[in-house]
Amino acid sequence: MTILVTGANGQVGQEFRRLAMDPALAFLFTGRDELDITDRGAVLRYFETHRPTHCINCAAYTAVDRAESEPGAAAALNENGAANLAYACALSSTRLIHLSTDYVFDGRGNRPYVETDPTGPTGIYGATKLAGERRCREEDPQSIVIRTSWVFSSYGSNFVKTMLRLMTERDQVRVVNDQHGCPTYAADLADSILHIIRAGEWTPGIYHIANEGETTWFQLAMEIRDRCGLTCAVEPIGTAGFPTAARRPAYSVLDTEKIRSVYGLAPRHWKEALADCLGRLGHRM
Numbered sequence: 001m002t003i004l005v006t007g008a009n010g011q012v013g014q015e016f017r018r019l020a021m022d023p024a025l026a027f028l029f030t031g032r033d034e035l036d037i038t039d040r041g042a043v044l045r046y047f048e049t050h051r052p053t054h055c056i057n058c059a060a061y062t063a064v065d066r067a068e069s070e071p072g073a074a075a076a077l078n079e080n081g082a083a084n085l086a087y088a089c090a091l092s093s094t095r096l097i098h099l100s101t102d103y104v105f106d107g108r109g110n111r112p113y114v115e116t117d118p119t120g121p122t123g124i125y126g127a128t129k130l131a132g133e134r135r136c137r138e139e140d141p142q143s144i145v146i147r148t149s150w151v152f153s154s155y156g157s158n159f160v161k162t163m164l165r166l167m168t169e170r171d172q173v174r175v176v177n178d179q180h181g182c183p184t185y186a187a188d189l190a191d192s193i194l195h196i197i198r199a200g201e202w203t204p205g206i207y208h209i210a211n212e213g214e215t216t217w218f219q220l221a222m223e224i225r226d227r228c229g230l231t232c233a234v235e236p237i238g239t240a241g242f243p244t245a246a247r248r249p250a251y252s253v254l255d256t257e258k259i260r261s262v263y264g265l266a267p268r269h270w271k272e273a274l275a276d277c278l279g280r281l282g283h284r285m
Helices: 011-019 040-050 071-092 124-139 159-169 186-198 217-228 257-263 270-280
Strands: 002-006 026-030 054-057 095-101 144-148 172-176 205-208 233-237
Touching: 002 011, 011 026, 011 186, 040 071, 054 071, 071 095, 071 124, 095 124, 095 186, 124 144, 144 186, 159 172, 159 217, 159 270, 172 217, 186 257, 186 270, 205 257, 217 233, 217 270
Parallel strands: 002 026, 002 054, 054 095, 095 144, 144 205, 172 233
Antiparallel strands: none
């Protein structure tokens, strides 16, 4: 079994690098320097040479606000790059798992989103990720699309690491308290994907994976502060008080019942996952 991980320098990709010590699995890791997924010819040549049995597409244009002024760059990676991988996977009978996002929804809901709920992205990032989902399913009907949300880890840039830095530099931080979602630990997401690959049963379609529990950015920040024993004051503010180029979903809680029933996964609570992540970052209570 040979697993290609694209976008291997991102948060989830780095978690797969950590898991690559398993002798039963052989991994191929690529960033943009090793494989430009926006180049279909390059993708086809790579697959012909390396012949992966599975492909996990972690590559994405994730600069949500910058995407509003760079729609072409976002579409090239999130839509066309995904389509190129799906096309190559279909040709070579490679199993594809493509990562997507809660931003495909408009955020106006009031109950956890299931996979069949109507989509309605409100910005370029979400629109290009939704287009990538569709292209994957069109080019490779055997593909699996995984939507996730609020990803954090000990790698790269993310909310948890930003809050830790700000809370040690400042006496007070202001955090949005009217956006609701599910934090997702990249390590747990990577483990879940490997569980799917190892399951033996391949059931194509769209799935939601996130850690258990609904929260707000403010509540998440408070949990980070309290678990790390920090004294920084955390002030709740509304989204209107923190303007951004792209509108964030006010409600993007993902229902995970489908992945539980099909693959027997039981995501743990985000607070437990956060404690593990903070431990990796050297903060233990």
